[in-house]
Amino acid sequence: MDDKTLSELRELVDEVMYAPTKKDAQRPLRHLEFVASGLKGTIDPYLSGKLSEVIVYAKEASGRVNNKTHWMSCVEQCWYVFENGVKR
Numbered sequence: 001m002d003d004k005t006l007s008e009l010r011e012l013v014d015e016v017m018y019a020p021t022k023k024d025a026q027r028p029l030r031h032l033e034f035v036a037s038g039l040k041g042t043i044d045p046y047l048s049g050k051l052s053e054v055i056v057y058a059k060e061a062s063g064r065v066n067n068k069t070h071w072m073s074c075v076e077q078c079w080y081v082f083e084n085g086v087k088r
Contacts, residue, residue, distance in 0.1 A: 001086040009035060016058040017075055025062035043086060050082040
C-alpha cells in the first residue's frame with residue numbers, strides 16, 4: 001500500500017474519531033468504509049480485519065461519548081498493527 005492511501009485512511013479515521021457529533025462523523029465514516037472496502041482484496045485478511053476494527057472503534061469514539069479515551073486508545077492500538085503490517 002502506498003503512503004498516500006495510508007495517509008488518506010489515517011486522516012479519515014481522525015476525522016471520524018474527532019467529530020463533535022455522531023451525525024458529523026457519518027460522511028467521513030462512509031468515505032472511510034468505501035476506501036477500506038476497496039482494499040479488502042489487496043491486503044492480508046488479518047490486516048483487513050484490523051482496519052475494520054479501527055473503523056468500528058473510531059465510530060465508537062466519535063461525538064461526545066463516555067470512555068472516549070478508551071475508544072481512541074483502541075483505535076491507536078489496532079492502527080499500529082495495521083500500519084506496520086501494510087508497510088512490510
